[in-house]
Amino acid sequence: MVKRWDDVLEMALGHTGVVLVSLAAAAIIAITLGLLSWNKSFFASSSLALAGIFLTIPALALLAFMIPIFGLGWVPTVVALSVYSLLPILRNTIVGLRSVPKQLMEAARGMGMSKSQVLFQIQMPLAWPLILSGLRVSAQLIVGVATIAAYVAGPGFGTYIFRGLASLGSVNALNFAIIGTVGVVILALAIDGLFALVAKMGLFRSNHV
Amino acid sequence: MKKEVAAAAVAAASHKRPSRFRGNKLQWELPAISIAMLAALSIFHISRGTPDSIETVVLNWNYVGEALWSHLWLSVSAAVIAAAIAIPVGVFLTRANSKWAMTGALTVANIGQATPVIGVLVILALILGIGPGTAIIALVAFSFLPVLRNTLVGLQGVDPTLIQAARGMGMRKSQILFAIELPLAAQKIISGFRTALVFSIGAATLATFINAGGLGEAIVIGLKLNRISILLTGAVLVSALVLILDWLVGILEVAMTPRGLD
Amino acid sequence: MSNVSSPPTVSAQSNPQATAEGAPVPTRASLRKEASVGARIVFDKVSKKYSGQAESAVNEFSLVIEPGEFIVFVGPSGCGKTTTMKMVNRIIEPTSGIITIDGTDIRDLDENKLRRKIGYVIQQIGLFPHMTIAENIAIVPKLLGWSKERIADRVVELLELVELDPTEYAKRYPKELSGGQQQRVGVARALAADPPVMLMDEPFGATDPITREKLQDEFLALQSRIKKTIIFVTHDFEEAIKLGDKIVILGPRTNIEQFDTPAHILAAPANDYVAEFIGSGLNLKHLALLEVADTELGPVGAAAKDAASVGIDATLRDALDAVISGDGLPILVLDENEQPTASISIEDIAKRLGAEIEAMETEEGVK
Amino acid sequence: MSNVSSPPTVSAQSNPQATAEGAPVPTRASLRKEASVGARIVFDKVSKKYSGQAESAVNEFSLVIEPGEFIVFVGPSGCGKTTTMKMVNRIIEPTSGIITIDGTDIRDLDENKLRRKIGYVIQQIGLFPHMTIAENIAIVPKLLGWSKERIADRVVELLELVELDPTEYAKRYPKELSGGQQQRVGVARALAADPPVMLMDEPFGATDPITREKLQDEFLALQSRIKKTIIFVTHDFEEAIKLGDKIVILGPRTNIEQFDTPAHILAAPANDYVAEFIGSGLNLKHLALLEVADTELGPVGAAAKDAASVGIDATLRDALDAVISGDGLPILVLDENEQPTASISIEDIAKRLGAEIEAMETEEGVK
Amino acid sequence: AETNTGTGELAGLTGVVGSKEFTEQLVLGNIATIALNNAGADVSYQDLAGSTNARAALMGDEIIGYYEYTGTAWLVYLENDAPITGADAQYAAVSEADLATNDVVWLEGGQFNNTYAFAMNSEKAAELGVKTLSDVAALPAADQSYCIEAEFSARPDGWPGLASTYGLDTNNVSNLDTGAIYQITADGGTCNFGEVFITDGRVAALDLTILTDDKEFFPVYQGAFTLKSSTLAAYPAIATVLDPISVALTDSVLQMLNAQVDIDGEDPEDVARMWLQDNGLIS
């Protein structure tokens, strides 16, 4: 097995990369969508519906559909992971923005803040803990889902996991599956730790309610 | 006399209140979209003419009905069980005030979320045997985190002056929890549950790999045998299930939201 | 307008400075314990320092409150009044010092049982937004397991007490009420289970003068029936005079500047700070505590026939108001049947006040 | 205590009832528009009915507020004061009726530009919990693009204005402040960008008398420099008298009971409701508006050598307070150099008040 | 050592050779890669999860080619209902149709047939005394428990046809993931009979007994290298390099190679290289 450590390192880096890139893309899309739609009932529930439907499309189907468009490798993986991770962020953004106390909204509007200023300076910071919670759920979700990169020759631990699962019963199968799975788990925890760290550093200061 | 007044107050006040479902609270677009999707699917099937021998295996009411039912059953019970565990755990963690408990529980939940469902399913099947029970365990692990996290944030976000007021009235911790904190955090917790439900419906497509039924079988057959009609049937039904269940929970949420908060 | 004087049951506190300096001293008041349902509350060198602040918000605060006393805290904003109150029902734990209720250290009491015996009107009102007004008020009675009918009756009774029409407001939610209406619901909620002790943090701050006066009168009537121990914070000195058996005038960091009956404080403010706090018209305020009936009056003839008049049960403040509304000459005093029975002049008023102040000063001197 | 009388620039409103009845009438005040930076606010039959309520909270409310006027709303809790204010800056849209500012229907104005010109102190304070005190105050200046230094200076200036030490409080979060401190931050925040119009909903309700008086004086000083148009809600009638150019006394559903200058209202309450609202000691309150300097005084010799004294710039209320602290006989009046210059007796005070009331009544009659 | 000298018949051929994710495919993919590079190409190897993806990658020109099975292509990509009996007939039909409709060329077919079969725990087989599927059909219903893949349950060459041909009892059938079937069948309990692929190394590794398809129900799944006709036109030597290798790949060869990976735990690439060298198929 030892000669495979290089593989493992490469997989770990690839896995982390693909997750972070996808998460960043998803966060930008979902938060933007949330900011645009939180007070428009139809728009909000339609985008939530869409984000929910994405989550039900089996990875295999989604990727088979994307290979002709995006080819193999990082691109289809990132696209797939991004659409999978929209829902938790989007839903929490919408709910978070909606649950800001009424008297604070009134105070803010009374000061002549435009809708967008109220949104960015008051609602966003107050909704931030919930949005962050969505982000962290999404991060964990796609660390796991990123194994599907194996379907399209993308990076990450998926190759090992799928190879292991497909050959269960043969000698190395469990090793493959375990290395892959443990890798995913360690990565997941590391990424969540990263969130905790960033939150502590104050970049994502949570509100002082 | 006093009682009459009180009774009158109830009667007088309750009839003039406008429906809590006014505005777009019913979110009719959700069932509307799903009906539109199902209609499109039907038209697709009707216009395609006679199915081939592979299609006939799946595309019959018996098969679809059973798959739909088992999918519904699996995913809903998994989401409900996840919530039934995650909410109390969340409550406990916000009380325990222990960094270790918090880190520990979140680590477990993170692992549950991050481990690929298919892997958990197959490995659990080898250990516990195959079937719906095993599938539900895997699905619960998978849909646990969103409920837990939102429960934590929801409870931590309750206005501290209200908790102080409640404490000042001599409410026991449990009473404050049930009468004040949980209702006020409900929207955020339910939002987590709705996410969990979608997770669980989506992941239940994999239950077929351990003989636990669901619409996943149609999807796998459609995919592996390249039969678009079967694939679409499975996928559209799963999506419709997501929309309709999410809609129902949404209705429940509006119905449960205390009027003072809407 | 009700006529208020220091309730007769209130015994003058033996040198209040002594308690302020920390050692709780036995007082005469403890002898009449059986007569009251309130509780005795003792603060003994209680301090609270908020983490992250340089100075303690409450600093070695000592005070003895006798059962059934209505104590008013006045003091500059930020001096620690709210903090002190919250330590009584253990919303906040003191950094040091001891608080006892009826001799028991409150730390030895069950938190929740303690709190159910203490009605608490919180400064931020703090109504529960997800409960109707009726539900908000019913919380403690429900906790205590009252029957449905009893609770319903009580809610109606309390809403009427705080001048809110039950048919209109019982089923509303807090956000559908005006600020002052919400505040009154807060008071009703704290009163719900008739607790022997009340902590009231600026409970009438947002109510209009007419309603406020009604509420004050209701409170005094209530208090004369069931003597609760009440700690009451207000920024309205006239309210303090009207309601308090004793007033605690606090300086920064809950330093006790003066702790005495309203009459004593008005007669002899302990220092400039207290005088400034009372504000202008010290004597005029004092007159509100004195009654025409207790004053040496002149004969009916001393007043002109068409002079203004004042009831015999009115306060001297009202009498003075009537005097200046004429030309400054004596006015008529009417008895219960609205018949002239005597006259009152500015000199009569001034003399009575002078005598009162002198009496207070001698009393101080004796102690 | 500062000495306040109706500011000379305030013209008596031609029959206020006329405006109350709906038709905005041109007034003399509009002639001095160029002198003021405030804005003219006109309510024309404005109503607001909350959905689900049987009756409208604000009912056909009409009022003309001239530029630079300081208008105080007083009225029972729940009568619609807050609702009326919120319609001015369009937090709430009226069910019917029109509000204009400087002649323009506010619905035709850009909401946000409108609001930035209107400082708003909300009743529930509403500080943003995620921002420090300094950040809370800096919001509007930031919106207006002020430079960093200018904002920092302004924050310090405002914190000092509201009696909070900037070094201590600027970096704190709202939850780390007492109730009264939070309220003062709310006032500072509304003043930040020096808006020409201010809506102040019980802004000093939770502050102690000393601080409150300082704030009131600051406000009057500010107002005499830059004349803002201010709508101010209070439940403290003395505050209303002290601050208001005019007072609007409201009944249920914002029915205007009386709209006039403090002096007029005190001299001639329009009806029993108004009298009750003013409370006891009507004449005594009125004296607070009159000055010793404007009164016909007696010779120095009329007072005893050792009689009490009062400054010439004091109010008659203070003078009366001094009179009764003696024996009711005349007291000395001191000039700026603390030298006796005249004497004042109860008759002098009563006469001056009588003359004042008569003058007001004639004025009323003429109109 | 690789002979990436840029000379040889296939100089200039670059890209990726693909495979699916199970052992036999890993070996085949490596064999093709090594052989092509040996002939002067500079290609890399990439495994993909699932047939659909491998095929999509081929159609999208993401890979040069990969080993596919005739039965799979005929039933899945070409969407036919029924297989064609006989390996050669099936091969001829597939290669003709795939070229015509998809421009996909089938090189010389291998001599292996990775078709479906039913297998069971060898002890259990001895105990029940079954050797053929007809024997199985004769068992009491209680002993007839089957584990199959979802896709097998629907395809005409799968369960429905098989059950009716042999008259199997269909009351106790579990749907399972391919990977899990081997282990669960070996464990016994859940099912006595598991659907497997004949050449899979785990058949030997887990000591499974294959039941003879005595009625020759299963179609032929003959492996062959598939690629786009345009690629072959540009590099006709691909066929000359790979054809002799495919011919050398027999059922028993693949079983052996698969077993080296699955049982001995060797790396597929090493296994592929050793076999090519040992048989003188590369220089």
Ligand SMILES: Nc1ncnc2c1ncn2[C@@H]1O[C@H](COP(=O)(O)OP(=O)(O)OP(=O)(O)O)[C@@H](O)[C@H]1O
């Ligand atoms: N959101 C609402 N929904 C329904 N009714 C409301 C709402 N807000 C206020 N009201 C009612 O409208 C009336 C006027 O309320 P408003 O807040 O304007 O009173 P206010 O004069 O400011 O009283 P206060 O002095 O107590 O602050 C009250 O009777 C109140 O109960």
Ligand SMILES: Nc1ncnc2c1ncn2[C@@H]1O[C@H](COP(=O)(O)OP(=O)(O)OP(=O)(O)O)[C@@H](O)[C@H]1O
């Ligand atoms: N949570 C806190 N953290 C830090 N400092 C606090 C906190 N709460 C209050 N303080 C500070 O402690 C002091 C006392 O506060 P407290 O609320 O007891 O004042 P108060 O007398 O009730 O004032 P007010 O009349 O304004 O309500 C104040 O200076 C305040 O700034």
Ligand SMILES: [Mg+2]
């Ligand atoms: Mg306070």
Ligand SMILES: [Mg+2]
């Ligand atoms: Mg109000």
